[in-house]
Amino acid sequence: MDAALPFDRFLSTHEAVLGFGATALIQHMLDVEAALAKAQADEGIVPTSAAVAIAAACRAERFDAQRIVADGAVAGTVAIPLVKALTAAVAAHDAPAAAWVHWGSTSQDVIDTAMVLATRASLVRIDAALDRTIAALTSHARAHRDTPMLARTLLQPAQVVSVGFKLLAWIAPLVRARRRLHDAAHTALQLQLGGAVGTLSTLGDRGDAVVRRVAAELGLRAPDGAWHTQRDDWVALGCELGVLCGSLGKIALDIGLLAQAEVGEMAEPSGGGRGGSSAMPHKRNPVGSMIVRAVALRTPQRVATLLAAMPQEHERGLGAWQAELAEWPQLMLGAEGAVHALADVAAGLSIDAARMRSNIDALNGLVFAEAASTLFAGVLGKSAAHALLDKLAKRCVAERRPLRELAHEARGADAALQSAIDVQALDQAFDVELAARRAGALAEQRLTPRS
Amino acid sequence: MDAALPFDRFLSTHEAVLGFGATALIQHMLDVEAALAKAQADEGIVPTSAAVAIAAACRAERFDAQRIVADGAVAGTVAIPLVKALTAAVAAHDAPAAAWVHWGSTSQDVIDTAMVLATRASLVRIDAALDRTIAALTSHARAHRDTPMLARTLLQPAQVVSVGFKLLAWIAPLVRARRRLHDAAHTALQLQLGGAVGTLSTLGDRGDAVVRRVAAELGLRAPDGAWHTQRDDWVALGCELGVLCGSLGKIALDIGLLAQAEVGEMAEPSGGGRGGSSAMPHKRNPVGSMIVRAVALRTPQRVATLLAAMPQEHERGLGAWQAELAEWPQLMLGAEGAVHALADVAAGLSIDAARMRSNIDALNGLVFAEAASTLFAGVLGKSAAHALLDKLAKRCVAERRPLRELAHEARGADAALQSAIDVQALDQAFDVELAARRAGALAEQRLTPRS
């Protein structure tokens, strides 16, 4: 059975673990070998019968994937025992065909391309989960477009916005992430095929043609040249996954904070044993956010290792490529785990509008200090208005009186303010619903997809 | 005087240090304040006279940049003392205008946009140095297109390629880096303007119009919305700089290795005190490669910090934004230092074709083992041919005899080989110039720019 270490699995999904496991890896490598033989047959390099025999043998279930992986550790590359096993399997049915297994290729060609194939499948899963997340959040955003909610800066209440506005700020980076991943994948999901040192010397002048055919067969981009030690396109894709995890981490952080008992504005779905505690019967832990945050903590270092492994010696590196090979699946596993966890959270997210309102009200109008200050600034000048509101804000806290009341008193006590600012205007500065509607309107424009 | 710490300066350039120093930062912030006032005047929010007065005061040389930076540490943001100083400066000439300083904006708007402006200037310098590097390397590649040179894998000799082919593998990622940086910058060089929590609430319904005007004034992209805690576009640009440094690091690693006395195939430019030793009179140290490699070691962690800082709480983070602000200039300083150092190395790079040839010859034909194996495989089958060459390669080393000779003997001793493979074909498999010409031809196609 294929597996990752227990706590790597904990932060990922079953599909991801299988997708980068030994069996999948071996199957992808075999797919490359089959495509390579076929392409060379089409170019007249390899006998067609040999290509057919090789393709027939390229079934992972016929090989002991665990054994091949283990033997690879001795040989220095998993391709050597695989090619040996494949050659034997082909020879058993068609002895002459065996001579054409892995023809013209090198270990890195097969392994890199296999990793590209595994990654392509993983990106499809990620894209689907992103789509699910965006749809769920958008639905919440529409339903609560104008529901008043605190905006918070430096973990302090700042102003009133709306749930729609808040959620839009989560959604927009995910929409951008899908597009950026798509673009980066378009470039990075390319065939690796260069032979021993990138010249495809064994193939003479048919190297380019073979590259194009193998790429077409596997549905991958044909590269400009081998990228054995030019990992920029590949690592750039890895970076995008890092950026995605950062955006997911921001959402999970916010949800975890909003789910605090003292805030209580949002809650993760529960039920079915989700988020319990082995000690405390009352606990409903936000375990989806927990997984996303854990991944968001680990992913930056995954990306750093990919970058650190870019300087690879000459035409094949001594260690850096192997470090990248180990790091990449970990990056993908984390990204899959995070996006799936967030998709589940988004689908079942609870939004408590009443609690949002009571958290606003508990502040006694303090978060409208800037609005009032702006209003007064037209009369008093900005510094004086800022200083006045600063003083009123302090009194609001100390005397537990609504800032609106204190602002009205201040207006009453100042002839210039009184004549320039009418009562309704001052009331508007403290209008919770108005502030939320304005934020909701901003969100509305951007929630409407443009393509 | 603006400065970075000594060893940060050591790994960067004078221009980069100035470009992210206190004076430049303050000037960029003032540029934002001036553009903001002008845009709001054009929208009729701020009196035109006030905008003129503010613009007139926005000259960094009139402020004590060091003092403002120091005071920012107490206030919690450098924008507070700057706005205070600017307000005072404006008030000194036009008291009512002072009320409109920083109107509608928040600290992060000004600081983020200032960092965008400093980064834009830095990217121009990086692009120029990349251009210089690519041009120099391309020139060497053309001059030595077919010069035979060893390709090496896992730090062992692998096959013969050409200098042109080798250099192309350095150039291609730099060409791609320029394009990717250009694309990422197109997205990331955007205005930050959202007011306290991203709604531009102070500007009522003219927020969008002001954003478009300020962006146009500063020559930046108008964002879809504030990105106070949505750092994905920005960090994606940071990632591209990380990828660039990885590609630069690979080249510097190769040069350092090729410059070893025992290899001696390339050398950095020397003279003018460059690369001496305080102890050893004979030393000519590859100090350009040293700088690039040092940067390539540090940069992955810079990028990791940017990614780690992406999860920022709610509408403005508590600490993560500040971490990003400190990390970003370090990233840029390193990238500028590395690309300038490599540009200098590329311009004066020495290529020793004779030494390259003698390193090939010293191997007694060993690196043609695959070519010979491929030739024999047509007759013996691949496994038998690989095993035969494996044996001959061992003898070549043990008996210090040319592999070509041993291969001819092997052919002579096997009737099937003798009849199927003629002497010239076997000689060709060991032909250094032929191998180099083939590699050179591959390089030629790709050295010809396509746009």
Next chain:
Amino acid sequence: MDAALPFDRFLSTHEAVLGFGATALIQHMLDVEAALAKAQADEGIVPTSAAVAIAAACRAERFDAQRIVADGAVAGTVAIPLVKALTAAVAAHDAPAAAWVHWGSTSQDVIDTAMVLATRASLVRIDAALDRTIAALTSHARAHRDTPMLARTLLQPAQVVSVGFKLLAWIAPLVRARRRLHDAAHTALQLQLGGAVGTLSTLGDRGDAVVRRVAAELGLRAPDGAWHTQRDDWVALGCELGVLCGSLGKIALDIGLLAQAEVGEMAEPSGGGRGGSSAMPHKRNPVGSMIVRAVALRTPQRVATLLAAMPQEHERGLGAWQAELAEWPQLMLGAEGAVHALADVAAGLSIDAARMRSNIDALNGLVFAEAASTLFAGVLGKSAAHALLDKLAKRCVAERRPLRELAHEARGADAALQSAIDVQALDQAFDVELAARRAGALAEQRLTPRS
């Protein structure tokens, strides 16, 4: 004027920036040169008069530190221009003495030892700030030893503990950090002196004696041998600074969370313009915690770079040492900034016992579910008791009734519970003060220093 980049300064202290600035660096290097000359004079290698002349010239204010640093970038090491300038300065007064400047040493000897000296001074400042932090927190812990406060797990209320217990959990890692830093410094604050390749070949058989004398003169440990490319002791010290920043970051995270308006249990000191907002008059931002958290985000990557730079080629690395040299001061600046920021926060920390109590009371006894479950488990078995309390906890939330009441009802409805558990015992399970006193007692034992 010495300076770091603006946002590096923002996250550090004036003393730290000066301590690793060009002037300090040059002075430390000069101190090494003076000590080296004196030690060699004492061993009869260098004329005493030369040592005296050299020592007299070793005053940083006589040199243009900025110029030397800038020239170092060309030479490849800052030691070359410094040695040149020092030689000229000595020659101006005592021509023959100039011949003995830097005798037997190499650039890395002087630079590494200078960095050790700058670090020693930095560690003294860090230790003092840690002492101040621990004292302030201990004083709060004693004053509020038994004040009830919520413990929280996964950002959810868990149980009642006391402020004393909470603070102890902050203090203990700081006490351990001081001890670990002391131990690591004892090993790592060692002289670097090996000459060109670590053999001190110029000094013949007096190398060891010179090492011991120079070390004694500078108050540093005499190393077992040169550590030019054996950075383990040094990086181990860097790791301890990383661990310290992690512990500081945990405290700042907790304070930031406790200072949320909706929690309101603690607050940073304010006043004097501290923690204001350029937009919002009412803001009191926790800027001390902000700085600590920013540093805690950056530091792990500083440590990673030190570790990544450990593999250095042969007897002096090509780039990795230079990366370490640049990274180390950044690590120290951050650590100093964080510990000083936290010391200020700790000194002025506000603790709101009433708010802590009202946050407990708002939960309607939910956090005593485990205590009640434990009590019932003696009768019902653990699973049944856990399930019962799980049900009661759900009703407590849904019906907004105190869990204590519901528990008493459940006891009343079950004959076995009624006979085995008396009313007082069940009341005790919900006793806030009792829970706090027990936690306070635990803290008491550990607050009493053992050495």
Next chain:
Amino acid sequence: MDAALPFDRFLSTHEAVLGFGATALIQHMLDVEAALAKAQADEGIVPTSAAVAIAAACRAERFDAQRIVADGAVAGTVAIPLVKALTAAVAAHDAPAAAWVHWGSTSQDVIDTAMVLATRASLVRIDAALDRTIAALTSHARAHRDTPMLARTLLQPAQVVSVGFKLLAWIAPLVRARRRLHDAAHTALQLQLGGAVGTLSTLGDRGDAVVRRVAAELGLRAPDGAWHTQRDDWVALGCELGVLCGSLGKIALDIGLLAQAEVGEMAEPSGGGRGGSSAMPHKRNPVGSMIVRAVALRTPQRVATLLAAMPQEHERGLGAWQAELAEWPQLMLGAEGAVHALADVAAGLSIDAARMRSNIDALNGLVFAEAASTLFAGVLGKSAAHALLDKLAKRCVAERRPLRELAHEARGADAALQSAIDVQALDQAFDVELAARRAGALAEQRLTPRS
């Protein structure tokens, strides 16, 4: 079957993968549960018969480890399904005993302690492999104590040392690493037992006694208090593993460089299919060094994640702990893989003394320039001597003449030099064996163990 992902296995050992696999993890957790029950029985909290029944059930082979790990992902912690399964297993034989399973404990207690136990076993394997490595290298160092070999700085030849001296510089950090790991483990291998929030509230006043008993039963240190969110001791151990990998990486880097065909001074053991190539029959790749270097590239980021995960909220973190749990085994797997790979390399390391000598001789005495300069400096002054040797070094290269010859000519041409320096002294400056013997003598002192 337990497994890590294929390329994580590739860089580790079979024992390490098993040691941190699901079965081992479950067994360690069961060991904790058994010890906990026994300790509480000894304290009279739990019936002795229950403790016996629990201990009898605590056998991993009776549980479906993979299933439990998978269910943990839903529950949010692997402890919940394990405790459930264990409770059922105990109940099947002794229904009342089931009530006492996991009594007083929380998930994190069991999981952290299980990780401590797995780590203890891993450290034993690491220590043994380090011992093996040190022994093998020491044996080579003694055998080649005085064998002349180039020292190299910045990848350029610097001076002549000896193989003994070179190897000592590899050995010393490994000896220190063993000691530091031992010390860090002494502190970090401690029991975790705090109950829900660290107060062991369920155990009343017998918490401390239970902690001491469980610790003794498991052979772990009894902690001063729970360390649920105080990870400093634990992460400090992780840092030491990072430092170890850095020291291993330096050795592997040197070996990889020395094994280059153009240098040829050392070679890894080969044979048994080790280090072959799927394309090139002649390759003997240094695959041991490759593995060590790959690990050394990844490990710094593992450590960074541990540090980044230190700031954990309140009494149990939301995500950071889970990140640490996933990262830690990866760190250990890498460390085990690297140290085992290097142990194998060290045991079979080939040292080519003849090639070392010919590499020295090929430099025509250039590396003795400092020695000659030092000699001449006594007469000419240091600057003049350095300049003279600089000139002679250039001629040595340009004219391909031995530097010794040129130095003798220079002496002959200068009356002062001629009278002050006799011919033998100048010859000595160029004496390869003498330089090697002096370096060997330095090594000798330190190779003799002091404890």
